[in-house]
Amino acid sequence: MKITFIGLGIMGSRMAKNLVKEKLDVTVYNRTQSAAAELVKLGATVAKSTADAVKDADVVISMLSTPGVVNDIAFGDSGFVKHMKQNALWVDCTTVDPGFSRDAAAKARSYNVRFMDAPVAGSKIPAEKGELVFLVGGAAHDMQEVQSLFDIMGKKTVHAGDTGMGTSLKMLVNSQLAQAMVVFAESVVLGEKMGFSRDFLLEFLSALPVTAPFIKLKTDKIKSNDYSVEFPLEWMQKDLHLLGLTAYDNGVPQFMASVASEIYASAKADGFARDDFSAIIKSLEKRAK
Amino acid sequence: MKITFIGLGIMGSRMAKNLVKEKLDVTVYNRTQSAAAELVKLGATVAKSTADAVKDADVVISMLSTPGVVNDIAFGDSGFVKHMKQNALWVDCTTVDPGFSRDAAAKARSYNVRFMDAPVAGSKIPAEKGELVFLVGGAAHDMQEVQSLFDIMGKKTVHAGDTGMGTSLKMLVNSQLAQAMVVFAESVVLGEKMGFSRDFLLEFLSALPVTAPFIKLKTDKIKSNDYSVEFPLEWMQKDLHLLGLTAYDNGVPQFMASVASEIYASAKADGFARDDFSAIIKSLEKRAK
Amino acid sequence: MKITFIGLGIMGSRMAKNLVKEKLDVTVYNRTQSAAAELVKLGATVAKSTADAVKDADVVISMLSTPGVVNDIAFGDSGFVKHMKQNALWVDCTTVDPGFSRDAAAKARSYNVRFMDAPVAGSKIPAEKGELVFLVGGAAHDMQEVQSLFDIMGKKTVHAGDTGMGTSLKMLVNSQLAQAMVVFAESVVLGEKMGFSRDFLLEFLSALPVTAPFIKLKTDKIKSNDYSVEFPLEWMQKDLHLLGLTAYDNGVPQFMASVASEIYASAKADGFARDDFSAIIKSLEKRAK
Amino acid sequence: MKITFIGLGIMGSRMAKNLVKEKLDVTVYNRTQSAAAELVKLGATVAKSTADAVKDADVVISMLSTPGVVNDIAFGDSGFVKHMKQNALWVDCTTVDPGFSRDAAAKARSYNVRFMDAPVAGSKIPAEKGELVFLVGGAAHDMQEVQSLFDIMGKKTVHAGDTGMGTSLKMLVNSQLAQAMVVFAESVVLGEKMGFSRDFLLEFLSALPVTAPFIKLKTDKIKSNDYSVEFPLEWMQKDLHLLGLTAYDNGVPQFMASVASEIYASAKADGFARDDFSAIIKSLEKRAK
CATH class of the missing domain: 3.40.50.720 (NAD(P)-binding Rossmann-like Domain)
Known part of the structure; x- marks a missing residue:
């Protein structure tokens, strides 16, 4: 072949x-x-x-x-x-x-x-x-x-x-991925302002059953301030945007995914487009002074 | 004692x-x-x-x-x-x-x-x-x-x-819990409109590393349309509301958690206040005809 | 010609x-x-x-x-x-x-x-x-x-x-229109739960400089429960969706417009697609019991 | 007396x-x-x-x-x-x-x-x-x-x-005020990226019936980059936060107002707390590079 x-x-x-x-x-x-x-x-x-x-x-x-x-x-x-x-x-x-x-x-x-x-x-x-x-x-x-x-x-x-269903499923997977990251990051940023150390939060929250397991793979890197790209933030936003297109076509509201998409858009504007999508935390922390 | x-x-x-x-x-x-x-x-x-x-x-x-x-x-x-x-x-x-x-x-x-x-x-x-x-x-x-x-x-x-830090941590944990549930439910509801069966989505998505492990405990119940209460939906909304209070006090935006809070508020209005919080999916599917 | x-x-x-x-x-x-x-x-x-x-x-x-x-x-x-x-x-x-x-x-x-x-x-x-x-x-x-x-x-x-700029401007106009309507409707629905009469709210709020003047044209109809179509709700959602496309192309977050788009999507699912877009209030009041 | x-x-x-x-x-x-x-x-x-x-x-x-x-x-x-x-x-x-x-x-x-x-x-x-x-x-x-x-x-x-109803009405008025400003500002920021001049947008959009009349009072100041305080941005966010409290008490979702509140929170973190609330546009334009 x-x-x-x-x-x-x-x-x-x-x-x-x-x-x-x-x-x-x-x-x-x-x-x-x-x-x-x-x-x-x-x-x-x-x-x-x-x-x-x-x-x-x-x-x-x-x-x-x-x-x-x-x-x-x-x-x-x-x-x-x-x-x-x-x-x-x-x-x-x-x-x-x-x-x-x-x-x-x-x-x-x-x-x-x-x-x-x-x-x-x-x-x-x-x-x-x-x-x-x-x-x-x-x-x-x-x-x-x-x-x-x-x-x-x-x-x-x-x-x-059939044709398109692989793509449909991928939309859903990446929507979960994108949102889990931003939900986690928002909590870490708030937690720091509450008085917890970042390291404690990264370890404690990522070990809980309320947190998606892939987060564990990101926390070590976040700890060492390493946002070298595994999945570029700009493609994550693109994927949420594509999800928005198909949600519209299907007539299904996606409030959470829409807001997540805007948060990634903000992060792109903040200059993190070509970093790993875990850099969303850097964008969020700019708005938590 | x-x-x-x-x-x-x-x-x-x-x-x-x-x-x-x-x-x-x-x-x-x-x-x-x-x-x-x-x-x-x-x-x-x-x-x-x-x-x-x-x-x-x-x-x-x-x-x-x-x-x-x-x-x-x-x-x-x-x-x-x-x-x-x-x-x-x-x-x-x-x-x-x-x-x-x-x-x-x-x-x-x-x-x-x-x-x-x-x-x-x-x-x-x-x-x-x-x-x-x-x-x-x-x-x-x-x-x-x-x-x-x-x-x-x-x-x-x-x-x-110190005093209040236990509560602070709890805010973060429940924020993750509440949001993971609604993010998952939004995807399942969209996935059904895309043409997947609910059973397939519940099994496939809950097994992925992009999904919080506790979801697995909910999917069997959702399959059998069982929303008997383990954690009442109305308390979940209360917890997100309390998170909003403390986020305000700390001056930290929480876009995702805020929107999740409104989604749970909608579900309360839909009559699911005293059901398990996984009933959020029933509220969402009403808006996906 | x-x-x-x-x-x-x-x-x-x-x-x-x-x-x-x-x-x-x-x-x-x-x-x-x-x-x-x-x-x-x-x-x-x-x-x-x-x-x-x-x-x-x-x-x-x-x-x-x-x-x-x-x-x-x-x-x-x-x-x-x-x-x-x-x-x-x-x-x-x-x-x-x-x-x-x-x-x-x-x-x-x-x-x-x-x-x-x-x-x-x-x-x-x-x-x-x-x-x-x-x-x-x-x-x-x-x-x-x-x-x-x-x-x-x-x-x-x-x-x-140049080409496209007429359309660009239209995007912005309709974004204002769509959002002003939903912002107003959310306040009316909340106001009723606070204890005000709908008629009072429609009159009082629409007369204020904080409210877009076109709202005045809608309040008489809302009072008499008349949602006969002048601008179909489904096209309003389409316009917000198109705005989303162009906002994405331009790399500009539009948090408010995105959420408004989801609210109109919910209203479509509630069966108001072919009513006037002021029927958004009927969709919102369903979620305020 | x-x-x-x-x-x-x-x-x-x-x-x-x-x-x-x-x-x-x-x-x-x-x-x-x-x-x-x-x-x-x-x-x-x-x-x-x-x-x-x-x-x-x-x-x-x-x-x-x-x-x-x-x-x-x-x-x-x-x-x-x-x-x-x-x-x-x-x-x-x-x-x-x-x-x-x-x-x-x-x-x-x-x-x-x-x-x-x-x-x-x-x-x-x-x-x-x-x-x-x-x-x-x-x-x-x-x-x-x-x-x-x-x-x-x-x-x-x-x-x-009765007692509290003056305050209730004020909540609604300021909610309209706060949201009209941010909706307008989001459109101006997008419009500039689309290729329009800021002056054109400020004049054109503020003259339309889709725009709250008070905006006209802000556009002259925005043109001359004057954000000297008439109504401090931080109190606007406070008011949206208070609206959130009362919306929760009344069991009424307020999606738009909640998101607006987070946008003002972001602007506070950006350093605009003590400027006029029209400075929301400065915060938004930071996220539209």
């Missing part, structure tokens, strides 16, 4: 590496070519254009940043979809909104390309360790076709349903 | 029972006398008035519903504090706000009564099993004096600091 | 009627044909398809409900833009978001059609009386070309700037 | 001055004595303590900052109420919450002192010009007794109802 991987950012580079290390036939493409160097050393082929990258591929995996970027790269003037082989499979791992996935599937179909939305739960470290969870929307037999790839890059695959 | 326990609601009755079962010398008082019957069978003494209840006590433990109720029962015209022995210790386990605890301590001092705020983390089941966590504000030597009682009723005692 | 008017809803039918009454050469199109009957009696020509409607027009004015509908009717398989005369002018009065207007302008340009965004401030009655305010984005000379039409349908024209 | 005026801040000094200028018998008291100097020149008597100030008064008018301050000055160890003449009338013009007014009335009654809540609508300039609106809660005959004083200090008196 000839595989093409498009998008070698924090996530994509680690996912592709796991495929390459298994000696699979992998062609990679990234807008910034330098990102591909390490993968080439490990055996990947690098393509100069997306057209070149996809023309012989049986499976094209994309892991990009936003719906807008997927749209440009897949369907823009030099978009790759029109260069794919007939009946090839495009697996989009980007976090987008369900409406976007469904549109992308329809457009791909018009080029006789199969589409699958397969966003992942898990960030930098699980991507590195091959421990992602794939949330798949699309036909079951298409999923079987690439199950072995998901098994290399991840530890679990959930078939969420 | 003569112990008096005031307030035999969902929590207090179970906490007192654990003390009584240890054959300690316990006098109980509740506004509704019937609540004491079982405890009397087990060996407790019941008092007809709070004055009677506390007059010989070395330690008075109160577990009531709101700051207003504590104020009435402790400091009203027939308030118990003025009837306490000199230098006796009053341990208030009610969830109140830190300002209230500090005021209560000051007033108690004027009657030569020692005060300790000792709210608990944990609801009905941990109360029953003696697995509460006590969050204590007050003097360390006062805490040692009643440590053996905390050990009977709970599995852990945290000395949070 | 041959004019075509597409979209004969609450607003469009009244705007077109004012043009027709001036004996201008007007062709109209609406998906539901019956809407055109009265205009035909007054002298308008009715077209059976949008292609027919626009093929000879010098100016095409569209007044539709949502960006999605504009997209279908303008650019769908039987979209009208490709049937317009070379260099003809399309004036879109629909409330959309600025990004949409800019995209529409770019697509129109590819068909050699000029584009102008010209949403209006004012609802049913101003539309009827020819007292709308046009908020125009586009080239100044294009605006001059249709100024006489704006003067018939409106009382004022504001040249907001 | 012997009148005592307690509290000579921005509002109180101007209100008292209008009484003094009418050659009424006025004794004044302020914690900072210097504030009384000008009034003494005009004929007022200054008292060194509140006890001295009130002992002969028929009417005591208080205009203070917060419920806490009223509580200290009226009921603290050297509180003035116990020094008032039997059956004298205390008129509290401070903005407090209705529960506080009702408590104050009950406590005053225990000293045989009559109480009236009479907060005002209007800030610095109307106070100076004697154009305030008094919102009165209490007995009608008590109100008649001091109507002549209200007529000097104000242009209108509204008898809102």
Whole structure:
């Protein structure tokens, strides 16, 4: 099976590496070519254009940043979809909104390309360790076709349903993630003003059953004032924004998620866009003098 | 040591029972006398008035519903504090706000009564099993004096600091609890409109590291549409309201907690005040047709 | 000048009627044909398809409900833009978001059609009386070309700037409108629970300089429980949603507008989508028992 | 009639001055004595303590900052109420919450002192010009007794109802005021990012019927970056906080007001507490880079 991987950012580079290390036939493409160097050393082929990258591929995996970027790269003037082989499979791992996935599937179909939305739960470290969870929307037999790839890059695959349902599920997961972080951070900031030490709060609150377990992974870093990026704050806000789009489409109020989205927007304006999303605490503490 | 326990609601009755079962010398008082019957069978003494209840006590433990109720029962015209022995210790386990605890301590001092705020983390089941966590504000030597009682009723005692700090910590814990529940419920309600089954969502989302572990205890009940009370929704809203008071006093914005408070207020208006706070999902689903 | 008017809803039918009454050469199109009957009696020509409607027009004015509908009717398989005369002018009065207007302008340009965004401030009655305010984005000379039409349908024209700026300004106007209504309604509902009569509150609060003057136009109707539509609640929520899109694009938090959007979403779910947006008070009072 | 005026801040000094200028018998008291100097020149008597100030008064008018301050000055160890003449009338013009007014009335009654809540609508300039609106809660005959004083200090008196209803109405008025300002400011900040000039936005939006008329009084100052205090931002947040208390007591959600309260809290933390509340725009623009 000839595989093409498009998008070698924090996530994509680690996912592709796991495929390459298994000696699979992998062609990679990234807008910034330098990102591909390490993968080439490990055996990947690098393509100069997306057209070149996809023309012989049986499976094209994309892991990009936003719906807008997927749209440009897949369907823009030099978009790759029109260069794919007939009946090839495009697996989009980007976090987008369900409406976007469904549109992308329809457009791909018009080029006789199969589409699958397969966003992942898990960030930098699980991507590195091959421990992602794939949330798949699309036909079951298409999923079987690439199950072995998901098994290399991840530890679990959930078939969420038809096209768009993988993306739908991802919306919910990241909404929980984003909100748990900001709820925790608001409490820590208040707690400090109440007179507790930050270290005490980080340890005490993160150990409680009222706190999402992933927080524990953030508290050590927060203690040492380390906000190096695992999941960029700006993508977290994007994900809440996409959730807002789909909540609107579904006619379901999401008060908490909406307010969380505005809090992340404030943090972006505060200059934390490219930090880890746990930097939300730095933005909040600015408003608690 | 003569112990008096005031307030035999969902929590207090179970906490007192654990003390009584240890054959300690316990006098109980509740506004509704019937609540004491079982405890009397087990060996407790019941008092007809709070004055009677506390007059010989070395330690008075109160577990009531709101700051207003504590104020009435402790400091009203027939308030118990003025009837306490000199230098006796009053341990208030009610969830109140830190300002209230500090005021209560000051007033108690004027009657030569020692005060300790000792709210608990944990609801009905941990109360029953003696697995509460006590969050204590007050003097360390006062805490040692009643440590053996905390050990009977709970599995852990945290000395949070001076008077009011136990209450402060409790504010933060319940804020996490209240918000985690509503964040989860908003996602489930949206997820259903997206096309997922409720059972799938309850299982899938509650198993993720982005979800607070206590949610798992709620999902089985939600599946069977069981909202029988463990922690009444109206007290959850009260706790968020108290958090709002203390956040105001500390000059710290709490956007998420404020909005959560309004969502619980809406649920109260929807008629779910006396249900378990997990009934927030029933209120939210009314707004997602 | 041959004019075509597409979209004969609450607003469009009244705007077109004012043009027709001036004996201008007007062709109209609406998906539901019956809407055109009265205009035909007054002298308008009715077209059976949008292609027919626009093929000879010098100016095409569209007044539709949502960006999605504009997209279908303008650019769908039987979209009208490709049937317009070379260099003809399309004036879109629909409330959309600025990004949409800019995209529409770019697509129109590819068909050699000029584009102008010209949403209006004012609802049913101003539309009827020819007292709308046009908020125009586009080239100044294009605006001059249709100024006489704006003067018939409106009382004022504001040249907001380049393409998209008319729409941008409309976003802000409707955001104020939507929020002023919900802020007022929340206070009335609270005031009633405080013990004031609704009539007193409606009169007293609406007369104050702290209240937007348009509220006065709503209070008489609210008094008589009349929520017949002047501006449908569902479009108000749509407009707040579009504001959210553009706020996201601009990186500006809009906490109040976001929460207002969720409140309107709740009201839609409560069944008030097709009532006047002042029915927000009916939704709020359901949550204030 | 012997009148005592307690509290000579921005509002109180101007209100008292209008009484003094009418050659009424006025004794004044302020914690900072210097504030009384000008009034003494005009004929007022200054008292060194509140006890001295009130002992002969028929009417005591208080205009203070917060419920806490009223509580200290009226009921603290050297509180003035116990020094008032039997059956004298205390008129509290401070903005407090209705529960506080009702408590104050009950406590005053225990000293045989009559109480009236009479907060005002209007800030610095109307106070100076004697154009305030008094919102009165209490007995009608008590109100008649001091109507002549209200007529000097104000242009209108509204008898809102029994004790606490003046305060209740004030809550609603200030809630509208606070929210209208922040809604407007959010739109201006977004509008600037959209590409409009601030001057254009201030003029255009403030002239629309969707905008509260008082905004017009703020826009000139905002244009010249003048945030000198007419109504301090920190008291605006206090008022929203008090509204929150009474909304909780009444079981009525106030989503918009709650979020506005958090926005003002953020602005306080940003250092704008002692500026005019229109400085909310400066806080918001910090989060819109």
